[in-house]
Amino acid sequence: MNGQDYYIPAVAMSIALAVKLPALRHNWRDPLLRSVVALLTLAAAVFTFAAPPTIGAVNRWTGVPNISAPLVYCLITAFSASCLVLVVNWRGGPPEQTRRVSQRWILGYGLVIVALVVLFALGDAPVERLRDLDTHYANTPFIREMIALYLAAHNVAALVMVAMCWRWSLQVRGWLRAGLMIIVAGYLFNLSYDATKMTAVVARWAGHDLDFLSTYVAPPLASLGALVSAIGFVLPLVCQRLSDNWEIWTTYRRLGWLWQEVRIAAPAGTPSVQMAWWSAAELRVIQRESDIHDGFLHLGPYFDRHLREDAYELALAEGAGEETARAVADAAMVAAAVQARTADPEGRVIHAGEENTGDAVEGPRDLLRISHALRHSPVVQAVRQRAALSGSGLS
Structure with missing residues (x-):
């Protein structure tokens, strides 16, 4: 994938974010709205900083080879947490319970982010790798653990998202159910991304070379999964708004x-x-x-x-x-x-x-x-x- 393949989704997420920001300004206490804005912000950041041209630029600006790796991994981890928090707030329930569960996810993934930074600082990755850092440094102490940790955190989030959204979809109808099913489909792509990445890394651990899975197969799966999931998040909100507006205009006309x-x-x-x-x-x-x-x-x-x-x-x-x-x-x-x-x-x-x-x-x-x-x-x-x-x- 080239830079354009990353920047187009980033622009799409940024446009959606720009649409949501005015609502947040007027209702910033709404946890669901804050969760949506956080998710869109992190999704745009992930696509922007994961693009190879941006990776190279960040490495040059900081003067630290491969500093983009922990940055991107931290953004992916934060995005995973934001998806979990959004679903928790979206599903609703007692406010105290919702807030407690959200805080647990944020704390847990916050600790993962801290661990990623520490592991990168302890490791040694002197040769810049724009596309294949995961496999190139798969056997390097501390860098190896950093790669495995971010993949495990992402995989846990994907599994939990699939389970939560699937169970919830069985309890609801209409546009909400359609959106949840689309989110499940998107996270199946994310699970495929994790599977291909981990397969390539484990192959390196075993002395084999399946780097093409990580370098060429996984990135398109991640982009597709993010876009499909974003559609699933947005579809019920947009369609419900359109449906509400239609009912209001119908009432106006009938009156x-x-x-x-x-x-x-x-x-x-x-x-x-x-x-x-x-x-x-x-x-x-x-x-x-x-x-x-x-x-x-x-x-x-x-x-x-x-x-x-x-x-x-x-x-x-x-x-x-x-x-x-x-x-x-x-x-x-x-x-x-x-x-x-x-x-x-x-x-x-x-x-x-x-x-x-x-x-x-x-x-x-x-x-x-x-x-x-x-x-x-x-x-x-x-x-x-x-x-x-x-x-x-x-x-």
């Missing part, structure tokens, strides 16, 4: 029928709230619900509870369920009130102080059902037609 119906109730001269096109969907829904409730307040003097009760009984008689019948009754009352308000342009009823809002329409729990009934219920259509012709509803 439109009721919103359009009650707009007539606004007093003359009332300014219309105009939201910027970039306003969040959540804010738009809140504003639309607020407008609807304001409309209910202005329509209150025109609400006819007897009409509502008649519409409710008729909806039940036609086979509607309890919740649907209540929504149809509320919608019929709103439709009749709108017709009555239209027939009273000077607002004589309002000016007479005949306020009768009460709890006629029972809050946001029914807004979507009421909106749907306004558009689709035959009972509501009949009430609207009768109110338009005679100024009254069901009789």
Whole structure:
């Protein structure tokens, strides 16, 4: 693999990190968000510093041959720990238990990182090796132990990740399960990376030469495993966000029928709230619900509870369920009130102080059902037609 094969994944991870950083700035106490940012940061660092051109540059800048080796091994070890911590926080549970387990993984892999640095300092690796240090120094005291330690730590993390994600995937559904299965697939590539690396190193211990496994086969497996795993981590978060946004925009659109119906109730001269096109969907829904409730307040003097009760009984008689019948009754009352308000342009009823809002329409729990009934219920259509012709509803 050349430098480009490392730098492209590093850039991809950096872009994902840049997208996440603003959220961390506003919610830095969120352990899951911190775990995601740590993972993306370490993944980008691993790919950047493991690239042969970067390895050579770091060695030259420091003046220490092969100093990049413990640096890359420490980054890989820290990345392994970040994956474990992310899954622990992602899976959730009692906060104290989650924090305790995360701290154990961080402490354990922190000790491994310290040991890697100490072993490199005790060893002797004077000849720079950009691609095959693992096998070239496989029999060198202390360097040998450093190589074996980082491979063992990486292998333990991969095995634990596969086990945790597989067990968790059996308990969940949807995008989360798909993401966990993708993570498992990615870590199977990581296990293959460990197997090929260790095979080449053990072959050196036994006096054989299988260096090509470490030099040419293992790196592509590591890159592929990291990219696949990253997709598994990101997919549920992105898809859940898209799904949530779709539901919010659907709610906004479905509320439109009721919103359009009650707009007539606004007093003359009332300014219309105009939201910027970039306003969040959540804010738009809140504003639309607020407008609807304001409309209910202005329509209150025109609400006819007897009409509502008649519409409710008729909806039940036609086979509607309890919740649907209540929504149809509320919608019929709103439709009749709108017709009555239209027939009273000077607002004589309002000016007479005949306020009768009460709890006629029972809050946001029914807004979507009421909106749907306004558009689709035959009972509501009949009430609207009768109110338009005679100024009254069901009789």
